[in-house]
Amino acid sequence: MARSLSPAPLAEILRGADTGDLDVLVDYITDSGKGRMALDNDVCAQLVRAKSAQAYGPNERMLIESELRQFGGNTVANLMRNMRGLLGSLTSSASGSSSTQAATVPYDEIVRDVAEHLKVEFDKYASTPEVEDGIMNALLAASFEKMKPDQRELILNDLGIPGAADLAQRSAAAISAGIAAAALSSVMAYHLSRSVAAASVQALLGRGLAIGATSVIARPIAVLAGPIGWAVTGAWALADMASPAYRVTVPCVVQIAYMRKKAQMNGRQSEPTPQPA
Numbered sequence: 131m132a133r134s135l136s137p138a139p140l141a142e143i144l145r146g147a148d149t150g151d152l153d154v155l156v157d158y159i160t161d162s163g164k165g166r167m168a169l170d171n172d173v174c175a176q177l178v179r180a181k182s183a184q185a186y187g188p189n190e191r192m193l194i195e196s197e198l199r200q201f202g203g204n205t206v207a208n209l210m211r212n213m214r215g216l217l218g219s220l221t222s223s224a225s226g227s228s229s230t231q232a233a234t235v236p237y238d239e240i241v242r243d244v245a246e247h248l249k250v251e252f253d254k255y256a257s258t259p260e261v262e263d264g265i266m267n268a269l270l271a272a273s274f275e276k277m278k279p280d281q282r283e284l285i286l287n288d289l290g291i292p293g294a295a296d297l298a299q300r301s302a303a304a305i306s307a308g309i310a311a312a313a314l315s316s317v318m319a320y321h322l323s324r325s326v327a328a329a330s331v332q333a334l335l336g337r338g339l340a341i342g343a344t345s346v347i348a349r350p351i352a353v354l355a356g357p358i359g360w361a362v363t364g365a366w367a368l369a370d371m372a373s374p375a376y377r378v379t380v381p382c383v384v385q386i387a388y389m390r391k392k393a394q395m396n397g398r399q400s401e402p403t404p405q406p407a
Contacts, residue, residue, distance in 0.1 A: 137259045140198075140237040142189045143389050149184050150340025151389050152194065152325075156181045156336050159197050160383045167376065168204055171199060193236075198382050202240035204375040237386075241265070244383045248375060260385035263319075266326050268383070271306035271327075289318050320391045327388035334381055358376075 144152070156177045160169065163178045173193060175189055180190040235243075238258050244253055252263045252293060263380045279298045286294035289309065314322070328339035 137141065137257050138390065138393065140195050140386065141192070142384060143393055144195055145188075146393060147186075147191070147389055148340070148392075149186060151385065151392075152186050152191070152329055153181050154335070154385050155194050155382055156196070158378055158385065159194065159201070159236075162335065163376075166374065166378070168201065169197065196234070197239065198378070199234040199237065201375050201378040201382075202235045202237075202243065240379055241383055244380050247380065259387075259390060262390065265268065265383060266323055266387055267306050267310055269326050269330070270309070270322070271302045274302035274305050289314065289322060316395060320395045323388040323391040327385055330381055330384050 156187075157163070160166065160174045160177055163174070163175045163181075165171065177190060177193060180186050186194075241258050241261050242252070245261050245265055248265060248268050250259045252266045254266050258266075277285075283294050283298035286305070286309075287296055291297060291309060291311075291312050293308075298303055299306075301349075309322075331337060331339045357399070
C-alpha cells in the first residue's frame with residue numbers, strides 16, 4: 131500500500147524546531163562549544179553565538195543540517211562507499227589540485243548508517259521515520275537489560291502495553307518487540323521518544339531536555355527520572371562512540387527522531403476539530 135504522506139525532510143523539521151531542541155543539536159555538533167577536529171572554527175563560533183543569543187535564524191538552521199550531513203559523510207560506512215571518490219581525489223591531488231571539503235550525504239543515509247552501526251535490523255523499503263523508530267527501540271531494549279521486572283512493568287503499564295506484567299518477565303529483546311508490535315497511540319509514541327532523547331541528553335551532555343513551546347502535554351513517563359534515565363545512560367555503550375563522527379551522528383539522529391514526533395504531535399494539536407454536519 132502506498133504511503134499517503136511523505137515524511138518531513140530534515141530541513142522542514144529544523145525550520146520549525148524549538149530553540150531548546152536546536153541547542154541540543156548544536157551541543158552535539160560542537161562538543162558543547164569546545165569544537166571538533168572536523169568542524170570549521172568559524173562554523174563552530176557561529177552556532178555557539180546563536181545558542182548563546184537563543185536566536186536561530188534560517189542560516190543557522192541550514193548550517194546545522196549541513197554540518198550534520200558532513201559528519202555523516204565522515205562515518206566509516208560512508209568512507210567505504212566513497213572509496214572510489216577518495217582515490218580519485220588523491221589522483222587529482224597528485225596532479226596539482228586538492229580539496230579538503232568533506233563529502234555530504236542525505237539525512238536518510240545517515241539514519242540508515244546509524245541503524246547499521248547499532249545493529250538495528252530494518253527493511254530496505256522502510257521510511258526514515260520507521261528506521262528512526264527502530265533506533266529508539268534498540269536503545270530502549272538495551273535499557274530494559276538493566277532494569278528489574280517491576281521497573282519494566284511500570285514502564286509498560288505507563289505505555290498502555292497489553293499484558294505488561296507477563297511481558298516484563300521476558301527478555302529485553304522480547305519486550306522491545308512487544309512494544310514495537312503494540313498499537314501505541316501517537317501521544318504515547320511521542321512520550322516514549324522524548325524519554326529516550328531526554329535520557330540521552332542527560333547521559334551525553336549532563337543536563338535535562340528542554341520541553342520548549344510544544345502544545346503536547348508535557349507528561350513524562352513515570353520512571354523517566356529513575357530506571358529509564360540511568361538505564362538509557364548505560365545503554366549508550368551500545369553506540370560504540372569510538373569514531374568521532376558517530377559521536378555526532380548517533381545522538382543527533384536520536385534527537386531528530388524525537389523532534390519529528392514532537393512536530394507531528396504539534397501538527398495534530400493544531401488541526402481544527404471536525405464539526406458535525
